[in-house]
Amino acid sequence: MPAVDVQEIRRIFTPRKREPVVALDGVSLAIPAGEVHGLLGPNGAGKTTLVKILSTVLLPSGGRAFVGGHDVVTETEAVRPLIGIVFGGERGLYTRLSARQNLEYWGALYRLSGAQIKQRSAELLERVGLTERADQRVEEFSRGMKQRLHLARGLMGDARVLFLDEPTTGMDPLAAREFRALINQLKGEGRTILLTTHDMVEAETVCDRVTLIDRGRILATETPRSLGSLISRFQRIDVEDAPREVLEAIRAIDGVSSVTTLEDGTVRIEVHEEGATTLVLKELVDVGVTAVKTSLPSLEEVYVQVIGDRGLTV
Amino acid sequence: MSALVSNARVSWYAIVSGANDYWAIFTLKSWVFGWCVRMLSQVSFFALIGKLLESDKQTQFFLVGNAVMIAAMGATFAMNMTTSERGNGTLSLLLASPSRPVLVFASRGVYVMADGVFSALLGLFILGPAFGLHFPFPRILLVIPLTALVGMSAYCFSTFLAGVIIRKREVTGLLVNATIVILMTLCGINVPVSFYPGWLAWISRCLPITNGLEAIRDVIAGAPASTIAAHVGAELLVMSGWLALALVTFGAFVRAGQRDGSLEYAA
Amino acid sequence: MRAFLAGAQIQLRFLRAYPDAAIPFFTAPMFSVIFQMVFRHAGREDLTPYAAIAPVFIALWWLALFNSGWTITMERWNGTIEMLVAAPSSFAAVVFGRITTTTLLGVVSFFETWLVARAIFGTKITIYHPWAFYATVFVTLFAMAGTAVAMASLFVLARNAVTFSNSASYPFYVLGGILVPVSFLPHWIRPVSAVVFLSWSADLMRAALQAAPMHEFWFRLAMVAMLGAAGLLVGLYAMRVILTRVRGTGELGTT
Numbered sequence: 001m002p003a004v005d006v007q008e009i010r011r012i013f014t015p016r017k018r019e020p021v022v023a024l025d026g027v028s029l030a031i032p033a034g035e036v037h038g039l040l041g042p043n044g045a046g047k048t049t050l051v052k053i054l055s056t057v058l059l060p061s062g063g064r065a066f067v068g069g070h071d072v073v074t075e076t077e078a079v080r081p082l083i084g085i086v087f088g089g090e091r092g093l094y095t096r097l098s099a100r101q102n103l104e105y106w107g108a109l110y111r112l113s114g115a116q117i118k119q120r121s122a123e124l125l126e127r128v129g130l131t132e133r134a135d136q137r138v139e140e141f142s143r144g145m146k147q148r149l150h151l152a153r154g155l156m157g158d159a160r161v162l163f164l165d166e167p168t169t170g171m172d173p174l175a176a177r178e179f180r181a182l183i184n185q186l187k188g189e190g191r192t193i194l195l196t197t198h199d200m201v202e203a204e205t206v207c208d209r210v211t212l213i214d215r216g217r218i219l220a221t222e223t224p225r226s227l228g229s230l231i232s233r234f235q236r237i238d239v240e241d242a243p244r245e246v247l248e249a250i251r252a253i254d255g256v257s258s259v260t261t262l263e264d265g266t267v268r269i270e271v272h273e274e275g276a277t278t279l280v281l282k283e284l285v286d287v288g289v290t291a292v293k294t295s296l297p298s299l300e301e302v303y304v305q306v307i308g309d310r311g312l313t314v
Numbered sequence: 315m316s317a318l319v320s321n322a323r324v325s326w327y328a329i330v331s332g333a334n335d336y337w338a339i340f341t342l343k344s345w346v347f348g349w350c351v352r353m354l355s356q357v358s359f360f361a362l363i364g365k366l367l368e369s370d371k372q373t374q375f376f377l378v379g380n381a382v383m384i385a386a387m388g389a390t391f392a393m394n395m396t397t398s399e400r401g402n403g404t405l406s407l408l409l410a411s412p413s414r415p416v417l418v419f420a421s422r423g424v425y426v427m428a429d430g431v432f433s434a435l436l437g438l439f440i441l442g443p444a445f446g447l448h449f450p451f452p453r454i455l456l457v458i459p460l461t462a463l464v465g466m467s468a469y470c471f472s473t474f475l476a477g478v479i480i481r482k483r484e485v486t487g488l489l490v491n492a493t494i495v496i497l498m499t500l501c502g503i504n505v506p507v508s509f510y511p512g513w514l515a516w517i518s519r520c521l522p523i524t525n526g527l528e529a530i531r532d533v534i535a536g537a538p539a540s541t542i543a544a545h546v547g548a549e550l551l552v553m554s555g556w557l558a559l560a561l562v563t564f565g566a567f568v569r570a571g572q573r574d575g576s577l578e579y580a581a
Numbered sequence: 582m583r584a585f586l587a588g589a590q591i592q593l594r595f596l597r598a599y600p601d602a603a604i605p606f607f608t609a610p611m612f613s614v615i616f617q618m619v620f621r622h623a624g625r626e627d628l629t630p631y632a633a634i635a636p637v638f639i640a641l642w643w644l645a646l647f648n649s650g651w652t653i654t655m656e657r658w659n660g661t662i663e664m665l666v667a668a669p670s671s672f673a674a675v676v677f678g679r680i681t682t683t684t685l686l687g688v689v690s691f692f693e694t695w696l697v698a699r700a701i702f703g704t705k706i707t708i709y710h711p712w713a714f715y716a717t718v719f720v721t722l723f724a725m726a727g728t729a730v731a732m733a734s735l736f737v738l739a740r741n742a743v744t745f746s747n748s749a750s751y752p753f754y755v756l757g758g759i760l761v762p763v764s765f766l767p768h769w770i771r772p773v774s775a776v777v778f779l780s781w782s783a784d785l786m787r788a789a790l791q792a793a794p795m796h797e798f799w800f801r802l803a804m805v806a807m808l809g810a811a812g813l814l815v816g817l818y819a820m821r822v823i824l825t826r827v828r829g830t831g832e833l834g835t836t
Contacts, residue, residue: 013831052831057663059828080669091660094591096598101591108587109668109675137598157669344744352748355755362761366631367623487601495611504615505622 001069003161003192004031004054010062011049011216023049025216026063031194033160036187038207038224039196046216047196051163054194055085067161081110084159086150088167095139099130099149102138103156110157124152128182144175151182162186164195168202180206235277237269238262239284240291246283253279321417328421332395350433357381357437360504361445374447378534379503381438382527385461386501388430389468389522390493392423393476393486416564420473431465449534456533456542460526463546467522467553468497474560477567481576502527522556525549584670588678596686602648605640609690610697612636616760617702626704630790633694633706635760638779640690641725642753646746649680649729653737653823666827673820676733677726684726688718706790713798714789720802721782724809728778730816737823759783778808 011024024046031037039047052058054065056076064071070078094102100121107117125134128148138146147167154162164183168176176199183206186193197203203210204224212219250269251259255276260268271277277294284292360380364373435458442449475493479485498504500514501523507515518524529545570576596602616632653676656662665672698704708714736742754760756770757779763771774780781804788795826832 052663055667057667057828058831077669080667083667085664085667087660087664089660092664094595094659094661097591097594101594105587105591106664106668108583108590109665109670111583111669344741348741348744348748352751355751359751359755359760362755362765363619365765366628366761367625369623372623484600488604488607491604492607492611495608495615499611499615499618505618509618509622 002030002066003033003035003068004029004037004194005066006030006050006054006063007065008063009050009053009060009065011046011053011058012061022216024053024060027213027216027218028063029211029218029221031192033192034187034190035208036183036193036195036206038203038210039194039213040198040200040203040210041196041213042198044215045213047213048165049216050213051085051165051194051196055083055163056080057085081157082160084154084157084162086154086162086164086167088147088150088165088169090143090146093138093146093149093153096137098135098137099125099141099152100134102149103152106153107156112156120156120158121152124155127155128152129178144171144179147171147175147179148182151179155186159191161192162194164193166196166198168197168199176202235271236295237271237277237280237284238293238295239267239269239289240265242267242284242289243287246287246289250280250283253283256280321414324417325421328418329424332422333425350436353384353433353437354441357384357441358445361441363504364445370447373445374534375506375531376504377441377445377447378438378531379527380498381434381441382461382464382523382530383434383498383501383503384437385427385431385434385465386468386497386523387494388433389423389427389465390472390490390497391430392426392469393472393479393490393493395419395423395426395476414565415568416473416477416561419476419564420469420560423469423472423476427465427469431462434461434465450536453533453536457530460530460533460546463549463553464523464526464530467526467549467556470553470557470560471522474556474563477560477564480564480567481571481574497521497523500524519548520552520555522549522552525552582674584674585678585681587670588675589682592679592682596683604647605643605687606689606693608643609636609640610693612639613694613697614701617698617704621702629698629704629706630787631760633698633704633790634783634786635754636694637687637690638757638759638783639750639754641684641687641722642750642757642779644683644687645725645729645732646749648683649726650732650736650742650746652676652679652733653820654733654742657737662827666824672824673817676820677730680729680733681726684722684729687725688722691718708790709792710789710795713795714786716802717782717785717789717805720805720809721778721786724778724782724805724812727809727811727813727816729812731812731819732816734816734819734823738819753777753779756780757783762787776808778805778812781805781808 006027006029009024009027010022012020012022014020027046027050029037039050041047049058053060054067054072056072056079059073064073066072067079068082070082072079094105097105103121103124104117107121112120122131122134125131128151130145130148130152133141133145138149141149147170151164151167154164168179171179180202183193183195195202195207207224209221210224211221247259247267250256253276255271255273256269257272258268258270260270262268269280271280281292281294357377357380361373361377364370364376438457438461439449472493475489479489500510500518501521502510502518503523507518507524507528510518525545525548529542529549532542532545613632613636616635617629620626620628620632653662656665665675695706698706732746736746739745755766756763756774757777758764758766758774759779762784763774763780766774781801785795785798785801785805
């Protein structure tokens, strides 16, 4: 039984005086226990909506979803003790209270005993590296520290399933890296994690599988590596010391999108058709150029290609 | 001369911006049904004590005193401008500009103060008849400028206090409420100044409202012009005192806040 | 139960963290001074019971309007309302815990009011009918909390909650006859006062502090209890509406 099972979930919002918005349009997904699953997509894709539905905070308009085998709509009492939510951002913490006081409060709401509360909050503060600041007001914390506190808060109930919504947005790279290390630790403890993000590096380094989502629809679910091979026709060939005539000839090949010289003198040939790679390589080999490297696009490039024509509009 | 003009311009814009902020909070409906109802209830609450004591004289005493207090309340609410300034993060921008902060602060709250004065007069002229009181006409019209004087006097006091708390925004609500209730206690609003022990009466006369209110009561009672003038003079003196104190200290408080970082960008 | 206590604990912590919460504890003694002065100056020491209880009602009502009433709204603005919904504990229980704590703290104003009266004016307040008095206090606190729950829920749903909150102080002091009994109000207003639990409460408390025998005690006490219960029920119903909105339309989430 998957830890998280989403079946044709739909969610429509009807804001006042405006057209209804379809936030999720028949989304299906199954996350086995112990997997770190990334939900990757631009703003407005429906990631947060899905997370809210799974954490029983929002009702779906259609479809069903199960966490730990329990229906998120009809069995909320069974689902809520199982899950931990890390919504992140500037809000969601009691800023005038200390980190410890915040944790103790949620511990009580997650039905821990007095002793458990004290112990677990101390442990978690240690784990996220906030022990020294435990009794300082949250309003004095940096963004990264708040984020870590959010994670600690989400773990107070010792959740088996964690929902992290854009947890590293706004963090500096070092803090983000430490955060990801934490996530790996959690994974090692057998917890299931659903992580929404639009950080490609994060998705690639932390997730076992990644689901691409846009405009309420799932585009693909793959491991980060194979997601790249989805659009393997977008291959890239880096060449050194290629004569100019050859490059001109290559430029003229059908299926070659660009031939650009990089700063270090390497020439990058980008291809957008199946089979074009072979033609390019043939040209190069024929003139004896052997310093050649082919690579698949990174997840970022996939993302940009698949979703990219949106530009800055959301 | 040009400094005067540019200062006046700063003031004017500040007044207008304060007014706009005010009307962003209130609609006419909420002003009438919210603020007005509350204000009339407040004056009535105290005026009713006169009914309890079965004395028209007392009823008038309470009614006049608490109506004038409304003007002072309006003036005191202006302190909230400091909080919203810091809250919106506009304080730092303000401080970075060439204008003197005290000038802008003092001007932004003017509208609130004027509203208080207007409300006070509204209360007086609506509730007076409602409670069966007869005000001597046309003498009663003198109350209008006198109420404005009380409002301005309270406003100078409030401006000084705003400077005192500019570094500690969280305390604003507490200070506003504390100031209002202390003024209600000590300024001869509900009991005559003669009721206070000597030392307290002296403090009372150094506070805004006290002398001006006595002038207003004098006018209604038909006291001689010299008595009224004496009280008016005293109020003017008190007002100038607090104004001077505000002008002198405001800048110092602001500088202290810049030194210790307590005027951060956004609260 | 744990949720209730968690709510109570965090409310106490909030009170320490937010200076504004101290306002009623400052104004109550000051109002005590004002009212004592007034009656002393008028030579009416017999009215000291009136002066003794009015500041308490002012403090309790302030706490309901400005503290309890904003409980849920503050969660919303803070971004924590959804987390509260997602937690296993009962949302309503947490809110009750917080409101009850606030209301009980209001009792401190009793002590402040009477202490000030004693210390400054040498006024001694005698409780002539102790059982009646304590019963009235108890039921009044219940009614205050019930009304506060109604405020907490309705403030989230109503669009002009801020206006109401800011202006519902003195109008209710007048309607509730907390200083000057309702019998001094024009007769056309009295029916409105009858549905404000404050009026029944204040009358009972004043009567308990005076030597004369009390009339219709149980009936009047029942009125306080009933009106308080009505407030509570309204509040509970409104809370259900809120939770439906959070989960159903997603409307209350962010702003």
